[in-house]
Amino acid sequence: MLLVCPACATEYTVADGTIGAGGRRVRCHRCAHVWQQAAAAPSAGRPPPAPVPATPAAVVEAAATSAAAAEAPVTASPAPVPAPTRRIARVVPPPKRPAVGLWIAWAVLLAVIMAGTAGLIMLRETAIALFPPVERLYAFFETAAEPPGAGLEIRNVQFKQESDGGQSLLKVTGEVANTTAKPRNVPRLRVALADDKGREIRHWYVAAPKPVLAPDEVADFATGLSNPPEGARSLRVTLLAEP
Numbered sequence: 001m002l003l004v005c006p007a008c009a010t011e012y013t014v015a016d017g018t019i020g021a022g023g024r025r026v027r028c029h030r031c032a033h034v035w036q037q038a039a040a041a042p043s044a045g046r047p048p049p050a051p052v053p054a055t056p057a058a059v060v061e062a063a064a065t066s067a068a069a070a071e072a073p074v075t076a077s078p079a080p081v082p083a084p085t086r087r088i089a090r091v092v093p094p095p096k097r098p099a100v101g102l103w104i105a106w107a108v109l110l111a112v113i114m115a116g117t118a119g120l121i122m123l124r125e126t127a128i129a130l131f132p133p134v135e136r137l138y139a140f141f142e143t144a145a146e147p148p149g150a151g152l153e154i155r156n157v158q159f160k161q162e163s164d165g166g167q168s169l170l171k172v173t174g175e176v177a178n179t180t181a182k183p184r185n186v187p188r189l190r191v192a193l194a195d196d197k198g199r200e201i202r203h204w205y206v207a208a209p210k211p212v213l214a215p216d217e218v219a220d221f222a223t224g225l226s227n228p229p230e231g232a233r234s235l236r237v238t239l240l241a242e243p
Contacts, residue, residue, distance in 0.1 A: 001040050007033035016040065104130055148187045149239035151180035152213070157237050161228070170228040174237055175220055178213035185212055188240045191223060193232035201229050205240070 001019060003012040005028040012029075019026075023038040108130060157174035172191055178184045186208040193202040202225070209219035 003037060005031065005033055006035050007031050105133070148185070148241055151178060151182075151184045152186060152239060153177045153179050154189075154237050154239070155218075157235070159235050164226075168227050170225045170232075171222070172224065172235065172237070173220070173222045175218050176209055176213065176239075177218040178215060181215045183212050183214055186210055186219070189221060189223075190238050190240055191225075192236050192238070193225075193228060194234045194236065195231045196233045198234070201231060206237075 001014050001016050003014060003026060004010070005012075008028060008031040010028055010030045019037055019039050021039050023036060025034055026037045027034045108126070153176070155175040155177055157172065159170060159172040162169045162171060176186060176189075188208055189206040191204055191206060192200050194200050204223070204225060206221060206223045209221040210217075213219060
């Protein structure tokens with residue numbers, strides 16, 4: 001049997017024997033309206049419509065057996081509304097903000113660079129005290145600013161020409177000294193011969209006597225050239241621009 005609430009037009013499907021021949025009061029589950037529902041009239045000449053199957057939630061309470069219970073309205077339950085699909089939201093963490101100390105360190109370093117060499121020396125200790133890792137930046141900039149061979153000095157260069165098995169041999173000796181208070185990388189050496197007008201006529205390279213010199217350390221080097229050009233009048237030893 002199909003029931004329709006007169007107030008909100010909600011439809012309910014109940015068993016045929018629930019209302020009874022004398023009818024009964026029914027309460028709408030949705031709007032709580034109560035009305036007197038008459039029994040279903042028998043159809044004439046036309047088969048009754050196929051009943052709509054009731055869902056577990058759309059069930060009308062059975063009539064009570066007592067007379068008092070027969071007067072109580074029947075509460076009809078509408079078909080359940082499907083619960084909305086739950087979606088799991090992906091929580092994106094907020095971006096991490098740099099530590100305040102790091103911003104201070106960068107600000108101090110920028111001020112130091114803008115202040116020039118004098119500021120670099122005066123504010124170094126202050127910047128390191130505020131943010132100790134900034135010391136590595138100081139070391140990087142100092143190393144990058146220095147050309148290869150900085151702090152090294154070539155001393156006591158001597159040369160002499162000898163005869164070896166009928167061939168002329170030019171021997172060159174000297175020293176490479178570290179004049180600073182920290183270790184220094186030693187690049188290769190370049191030996192050049194020049195004529196009487198100072199024009200270079202021959203050159204060759206010599207490996208570093210030691211890869212690194214400690215503070216105030218001195219290393220000896222020696223090299224030679226077979227059959228040097230006859231026009232050579234002077235000799236010069238320099239440090240290469242590349243280690």
